[in-house]
Amino acid sequence: MDTSTTQPTSVAEVRPSTDAKELPTYNISSDNVERETWNGLVLPTEEEKSTLRRIAGKMPASCYYLCAVEFAERASYYGCNQVYKNFIRAPLPPDGNGAGASAPGSQYNAGALGKGSVTATAMTEAFKFMAYALPVYFGWLADTKYGRFKMICWGVAICGVAHIIMIISALPPVLASGHAIGPFAFSLYLLAIGAAQFKPNISPTVMDQSPHKVPHVITTEAGERVIVDPEESLNSVMLWFYLLINVGACFGIPTTYLAKIVGYWAAYLIPTILYFMLPPLLWYLNPRLVKQPPGGSDLGNVFRVLGDCFRYGGIRSIGHGFWEPAKPSVRAAAGSTKVYGYDDQFVEDVRRTFQACGIFIFTPIFFINDGGLGAAANALTAGMQTNGLPNDLLDNLNSVSIVIMVPVMNHIIYPLLRRWGIRWGAISRMTFGFALCTIGSLGFPILQHFVYKTSPCGYNATTCAEILPEGEPALSQVSYALYSIPIVLTAISEIFVNVTAYGIAYSRSPKNMKGLVSSINLFMTAIAAAIGLATAPAIRDPFLVWAFAGPSIAGGVLTVIFYFTFRHLDKEEFIINTDFGDMKRDSDRESDEEQVGAVSGTKGGLMATTESKTGKTA
Numbered sequence: 001m002d003t004s005t006t007q008p009t010s011v012a013e014v015r016p017s018t019d020a021k022e023l024p025t026y027n028i029s030s031d032n033v034e035r036e037t038w039n040g041l042v043l044p045t046e047e048e049k050s051t052l053r054r055i056a057g058k059m060p061a062s063c064y065y066l067c068a069v070e071f072a073e074r075a076s077y078y079g080c081n082q083v084y085k086n087f088i089r090a091p092l093p094p095d096g097n098g099a100g101a102s103a104p105g106s107q108y109n110a111g112a113l114g115k116g117s118v119t120a121t122a123m124t125e126a127f128k129f130m131a132y133a134l135p136v137y138f139g140w141l142a143d144t145k146y147g148r149f150k151m152i153c154w155g156v157a158i159c160g161v162a163h164i165i166m167i168i169s170a171l172p173p174v175l176a177s178g179h180a181i182g183p184f185a186f187s188l189y190l191l192a193i194g195a196a197q198f199k200p201n202i203s204p205t206v207m208d209q210s211p212h213k214v215p216h217v218i219t220t221e222a223g224e225r226v227i228v229d230p231e232e233s234l235n236s237v238m239l240w241f242y243l244l245i246n247v248g249a250c251f252g253i254p255t256t257y258l259a260k261i262v263g264y265w266a267a268y269l270i271p272t273i274l275y276f277m278l279p280p281l282l283w284y285l286n287p288r289l290v291k292q293p294p295g296g297s298d299l300g301n302v303f304r305v306l307g308d309c310f311r312y313g314g315i316r317s318i319g320h321g322f323w324e325p326a327k328p329s330v331r332a333a334a335g336s337t338k339v340y341g342y343d344d345q346f347v348e349d350v351r352r353t354f355q356a357c358g359i360f361i362f363t364p365i366f367f368i369n370d371g372g373l374g375a376a377a378n379a380l381t382a383g384m385q386t387n388g389l390p391n392d393l394l395d396n397l398n399s400v401s402i403v404i405m406v407p408v409m410n411h412i413i414y415p416l417l418r419r420w421g422i423r424w425g426a427i428s429r430m431t432f433g434f435a436l437c438t439i440g441s442l443g444f445p446i447l448q449h450f451v452y453k454t455s456p457c458g459y460n461a462t463t464c465a466e467i468l469p470e471g472e473p474a475l476s477q478v479s480y481a482l483y484s485i486p487i488v489l490t491a492i493s494e495i496f497v498n499v500t501a502y503g504i505a506y507s508r509s510p511k512n513m514k515g516l517v518s519s520i521n522l523f524m525t526a527i528a529a530a531i532g533l534a535t536a537p538a539i540r541d542p543f544l545v546w547a548f549a550g551p552s553i554a555g556g557v558l559t560v561i562f563y564f565t566f567r568h569l570d571k572e573e574f575i576i577n578t579d580f581g582d583m584k585r586d587s588d589r590e591s592d593e594e595q596v597g598a599v600s601g602t603k604g605g606l607m608a609t610t611e612s613k614t615g616k617t618a
Helices: 046-051 061-089 116-133 135-146 148-169 172-177 181-208 230-249 252-261 264-275 278-288 299-312 328-333 344-360 363-369 376-382 393-419 426-441 443-454 458-467 480-507 511-534 544-571 596-600
Strands: 026-030 033-038 053-055 216-219 225-228 476-479
Touching (some): 046 225, 053 393, 061 116, 061 148, 061 181, 061 264, 061 376, 116 181, 116 376, 148 278, 181 480, 230 393, 252 393, 299 511, 344 480, 363 511, 363 544, 376 480, 426 480, 443 476, 443 544
C-alpha cells in the first residue's frame, strides 16, 4: 500500500443535493495514510482516478425486484402492442374463425377491424404519443405531490382496467357487431394513460436504490484496490432493467401466434394474466424500498435561474459562460442583496440538466429509424412471402437480440473495457448506438425496393392480396428472413442509446426533478410518434422506399452533429445529486462492504462504520 500522504479530493465535486447539510471532511489514518472521506466513503485521489481500475458495485435485491416489476408491465404492454397494427389494419380473414385468426396455411394475415394502414398508423402512433407525452405531467406530479411509488401503483390500476376492456373488444360477438373499434380505442388510450403514470417513475425508483452515489475506493477480496464507479454501477443495473423490458417484449411472439391461430381475445388475455402479477409484487416491495418523498418541484427555481441568465448574460452568452450570471455568489458580488432559495451548485445542476435535454433532442430520429416510420415496416412485410408465418413475427427479434446482447455487454465487453482502462463515456456509447442504428435502418428501404420490383402488383405490393383474385400469388418472393438484418442491428443499438439515456436523465437532474427529466427523455419517443402520426398518409404504396430512406439519411447526418456537439461531456466526472440519508439502507446486506477499513485491506461492513448526520462515526 502506498504510504505517502495523498492530496485530498475536493468534497465539492461530490455534489450532494442543495438541501442536504454539508458534512465535514475526515482524514482517516490507516498505516499513517491520510485519506479523505465523504459520508464515510473513501474518495479516490486524482492519481487513483487515473490508475485504479473501475468496477460496478453490487446492488441491493430491491433493484432487481423492481426490474421484475418492469418486466411484468412491459410484457403485458408489448404483448398486446405487437398485434395492434394487424388488428386495426387488416379485415377479418374470410377463411377465419371470426376472432381474427386465419385458417391453417392461409396466405391471409390475422386481422379484425379492416381500417387500413393509414388508420393503423394513426391509432398506434397516437397511442404511442400519449404513452410518452403524458409522462411529462405525471413525472412532475410524482416529484411535487405524490411520490414515484404511489404514481406507479396508480398506473398499474388503470392499466389493469384497460387490459380487461381490450379483451372484451376482441371477443367474436363484439367483432361481428362491427362496433369493436369503440371499446378497443377506449382501452388503447386508457392503457396509454396508465403506462404514462408508470413509465417515468420506475427507472428513477430503480436507481434510487443504488447505494453507490460517489466514486470511492475499496479493496477486493483478492487484495486489489479499485474504484467503485457510480456510473458503471447504474449502467450495470439498468442493463438488466433493459434486458427484462425486452424479455417482457418477447411476449409479442406468443401473442402474434395466438392472434393468427386462436384469435385476438386470446392474444390479449395472456398479457393480462401476466399483468396481474404486479399488485402482489408491489405490495411486497412497498416497505422494502428506498423512496424519494415528494419535496416540491425545483421547476420554479429553474425558471428563476433562466431569467437571471437571460437578464444578465443574454442570448449572446450561450456557450460562453451563459450560466455564470445566475449564480447567487456572482449576483452578491455584483451588489445584489436578494436572498436566493438555491446556491451556486443548483445553477450547475440546472446547466447539466439542460445539457441532458439537449442530448435527448437527438433521439427522435433514432426512434424512427429503430423499426421504421409509423406502420411502414408492417406494410413492408405485408407484401413479402412469409411461408405461413405471421408477417409481424420477426419484429420480435428486436427484443430477442437485446436479451442475448445485454449479458454479453454486461459480463464480457464492459468488464474488459474497464480492465483495460478504457473509459467508454456516455456520449461515445450513444454515438456508436446512433451510427449502428443508421446503418441497420438502411436495410429497410433496400428491402422495400426489391419487394416492389418482385411483387405481382409492383408498387402496390402491400395490398396486392386484396387486389388480385383469390388464389392467385400475391406476394413478393424476397425472403422474409432478410427482414431480420435491419431489425437485429437497430435492436442492438438500443443498448447503447436507451440504457445510457436512463443514466443521463437520472444523474444530470436536481433531486426533485428526476421524474420530470426522466419523462422528458420519454417525451422524445412521443415526438417520434408525432412525426409518424403526421406522416401517416404517406405510409402507403408507392412511397414506402422514401418513408424508410429519408429518416436513415437524417440519422446519419445527426449522428455526426451529435458527437461533435457533446463529446466534451465524456471528460466530466459522473455525479449524482443525493441526500445523505439515501446512501444506504440497513437491509442492503448484499451490497459492497466498502467502508474505510477496505482501504487498508480489512473487510468492514458498512453499518459498522457509518456516519451519523452529526458527522461522527459510529
